Amino acid sequence: MSRQEPHAPIAEIEANAPSYDYNEASKQHNHHHDHDTPSKSAGSHSDDDGSLHSRDAREEIVAEEGAQGVARAEAFTRLLRSHKRGKALLWLLGILIWCTMFVYALDNGLTGNIFTPIIGSLYGRHAQISAVTTASSIIAAVSKPFLGKISDYTSRPFTYSITLCFYCVGFIVAATSETWAAYIIGLCFTSFAKAGIDLLGDIIISDLTPLQWRQFFTSGLTSPYFITAYIGGFIVDGLGITDADYGQWRWALGMFCILMPAFLGPVIVLLFALQRQAAQLGMISMGASGIKRRGQESTTRGQTTWQIIVAASISMDLVGLLLFAFGFGLLLLPFSLAKGAQGGWSNPSMIAMVVVGFVLLVIFALWEQYGAPVPLAPRRVLRNRAFLVAVLIDFLAQFGSFVASIYFSSYIYVTQDLTDYQWTALTATTTVGLCFFGILNGLLQRRFHRFKAQMLFGSVAKLIGYGICMTAGNRATTNLAALAISRILIAMSGMMVGGARLASQCAVAHRDLVTTIYTVSLISSVGSSVGSSVCASIWQNRMLTYMREEIPATVPDATIRKVYASIKTLRSYPLDDPIRIGGIAAYQRVQGIMFIVAIVVSAAGVIITFFVPNYYLGTQHNHVSKRDLDGNDVGGPVVRDTSNEAPPTTSGQKAWRAIRDAWDFPPRKPLAA
CATH class of the missing domain: 1.10.287 (Helix Hairpins)
Incomplete structure (x- = not known):
């Protein structure tokens, strides 16, 4: 790929961006909105003053009143596409967000896979890593809806500011901790912050891209892993984290208090500046115009601070x-x-x-x-088939991955005699693979305007990947080549998860985009939490028992407990030492159980993939409004345009049409607005 090729998508997205008369656009939208408001369902009615009495209508009104963040996002999107310096500002914003995600990727690769197992061993709490992961996953699960609601109720940069504060506080607490409990408290703060950074990156990309490019640019946010996965080992070596005295582990955590503000700070400033300039130009978006149409220029004017807090709490549920x-x-x-x-x-x-x-x-x-009054997800979203299937796929994918991966880095550390750099690089293989296949999937989606075939390929590859991790006797393999190949195959599952998430976004309007993203992420985090809990139960109930069975009976019970509590202690014995041999055998048996669970869950994922609608990916922002980023109605098929196809006449043609229709699995009725 040439260095100039990445510019093509940006150029295509931004080409011929029209200039807007925003006041006129607002009037046109108000007229359009009056006819499209879904208030004519059975059991609901509208008064002359526009008040709506059905539950679904109340949800819509409150959501619009609390959708200032959506309005501001649409405003700065139009600014970027219509301003004479819009393209340069878009590139600047993209570069800054990429740098932020670089720090995020470095943090994810080191803190979860390397620092936490080592620091857990420092405090003699290695067996409790899964409990920490469970708690972190729960916090991330709840944080995303909360932060998503805040971003809609306030703005994207304001929410970024909140996450940055929590991020810095969390790493300060973790880096200065003197106990395992203090370290966990710090990680809880950072889990909240990282959930916000991840969510807001997805939201901003989704705000700014059409369907045919969304996967590519969303996956582009993960491209820093190509670098961080391989420099992480040098950082571990340089700081001496695995040395006998644990080296400078506090600085290993503290450096993120410097790096993240250095890159995320400019993103926040730029977004606030774009937002302010859009407001000064009088740009009015869908959510804002809906509010103004009802004569509600300010929903907080005349209210007390307590009333504003209560209203915000209701809007955020x-x-x-x-x-x-x-x-x-x-x-x-x-x-x-x-x-x-x-x-x-x-x-x-x-x-x-x-x-x-x-x-x-x-x-x-x-x-x-x-x-x-305002549920976390409106009924129109919860009844959406693509959304439900995406949620199920994401849940199963995260559940299986977390069951198999939480102790995988510990497994590699104990069963292999690798250098710190080799260990770090191998544990990062899946992450790098997920990034690569995510970007490849985005290019395939742009070329073929489809995603379902890639989903099926990725789900089958993941199933095979977990399968080759097993040996006879339901034990995990210690063959380094097999483990490395399995990491690559499992990474292909990114095509499945990415396709499912895109399918859920195809089927909802822009006003429900953030709700869809954070709800899918919420259920995804639920899956990871459940997987962490299952993993913890397997580890804590089996590992010590298996160690006593596999390690020679002459070894004191106190020694067994030490190697159980610390991977560094177990690895300090040579590979041919009976204690190390017995410990490895116990690890094989426990990790084997975890791989079996992942195999079963992955098989279910293959089957569910067939029930995803094979949406057409065009220049639309979504298939509900069928409008592009400039607000133009571009139409296009939801799944497949069959208007010019001749009816099948032969039995072979009829069979092929039936197979194709079953594969496309189109929606049975029009998508809800």
Whole structure:
């Protein structure tokens, strides 16, 4: 690929961007909106003053009143496409966001895979890594809807500012921690922040791209992993993290307090500047015009601070988020904590946590259905088939991946005698592969305007990848070549997950885009949390038992507990030492169980892929409005244009048409606006 080729997509997206009369556009949109408002469903009616009394209509009005962030995003999108320096500003914004994601990628690759296992060993808490991962996943799961709502209610740069504050505080706490508990608290803060950075990157890319380029540019945000995956090893070596004294591990964490503000800060400043300039030019977007049409120039004018806070809490469904967070956390955390609790599962507190968590989730479901003025996701989204299938695929993908991968870096560290750099590079192979195949998938989508075939290919490759990790006797293999090849095959599953997420975005209007992104991410995080809990249960209930069975009986129980608590202690024994041999055998048995779970889940993912609608990817922003980024109606088929096709006459033609229609799996009715 030449160095000039990446410019082609940008040029195509921005070509011939029209200049706007924004006041006239607002009037036209208001007229269009009056005819398109979905308030004519059975059981609802509209008064002359525009008040709507059905539940779905109330959701729409409140959502518009709390959609200032959407309005501002559409405004600066139009500014970038119509301003004489718009292209240069777009490139500047893209470069700054890429630099931010570079730091994010470096953090993800080092903190989760390297630093946490090593620091866990430092405090003798290596067995609790899965519990930390579960807690982090729960925080990320709840954070994305919360931050998504904030970004819609306020603006994208304001939400970025919140995440930056939490990010810096979290790493300061982790880097200065003197206990394992303090380190976990720091990671919880950073989990909230990283969820926001990840979500906002996806939102901004989705705001600025049509369907045919969205996967390519979304995957482009992950391209820093091509670099960070291989410089991470040098950082680990340079800071001496794996040395006997754990080297400068505090600076390993503290450096992110410097790097992230250096790159994310300019992004925030630029977005605020674009937002301000768009406001000064009088640009009015869909959400804002809907508010002004109802004579509500300011929804906060004349209100007290408390009334504004209450209104914002209702718009963000704060009650629902808290019910979900506490319920989900209480339900899953006991699976990670029970082994270390006195009496295990017979401890009353463990049972109480599970019961209370389940009850809270039931209350959450009832609240969302009957009580929430503005649910986390409107019914029009929850009833969307593409969205439901995407959610299921994402859940299963994350569940299987986290079951198999949480202790994978520890498995490699113990079973192989690799250098720190080699260990870091091998554990990063899947991440690099996901980035590569994501970008490749984006180019294939632009070329063929389809995504379903790539999804099926990726799901099958993932299944094969987990399969070759196994040996006879349901044990994980220690063959380095097989493990490396499996990482590449598993990475191809990015085509499946990326396609599913794009399908969910094809089927919703722009006003529901953020809701769709954060809801899919929410369920994805639920899958990773459940996977972490299952992984924790397997590890904590099997590993110590298997070590006692595999390590010679002459070895003291205290020594076995030491190698169980620290991968560095186990690896300090030579490969031919009976303790190391027994430890490796125990790791093989436990990791083998985890791979089996991942195989079963991956097989289910292959089947579900067939039920994804094979949407056509064109210049539309989505298939609901069928408008491009300039607001022009570009039409186009939802799945496939068959208007010019002759009816099938032979049995072969009829069979082929039936197979093709079954493969496309088109929506049974028009997509809801």
